[in-house]
Amino acid sequence: MVALVWLPGQETPVHDHVSWCVTGVYEGREVEERYRIASTGPGERLVATERLVNSVGDVNGFVPPGDIHVVRNPGPGPAISLHVYGADISRLGTSVRRIYPAHLIDIASPAPSTNDRRSAR
Numbered sequence: 001m002v003a004l005v006w007l008p009g010q011e012t013p014v015h016d017h018v019s020w021c022v023t024g025v026y027e028g029r030e031v032e033e034r035y036r037i038a039s040t041g042p043g044e045r046l047v048a049t050e051r052l053v054n055s056v057g058d059v060n061g062f063v064p065p066g067d068i069h070v071v072r073n074p075g076p077g078p079a080i081s082l083h084v085y086g087a088d089i090s091r092l093g094t095s096v097r098r099i100y101p102a103h104l105i106d107i108a109s110p111a112p113s114t115n116d117r118r119s120a121r
């Protein structure tokens, strides 16, 4: 289990993971954008599929493969999230399997749908 503290504006690269994970927001908010691989090989492209705004108490999970996302703290304060992984991250040194360069994202694809769970409650 890992607790991550995100400063306002801080974000991850687009990445996937070495194992399943369950995350929960303890403080602040996190914006998560999810992607799928639209094409592979030399013309590999990623397409945005979903945009979540995760607030205090929101819990999400993912299972590889296909668990590609970017996470950022939109501010204004710090965000803290708890992560439970299905692997010993301290032994592996990272939860990230692969980082996807930004140029792989197909910016011509439709904007992802937004799921702001705060307004859904």
Ligand SMILES: [Fe+2]
Pocket: 015, 016, 017, 069, 071
């Ligand atoms: Fe992640």
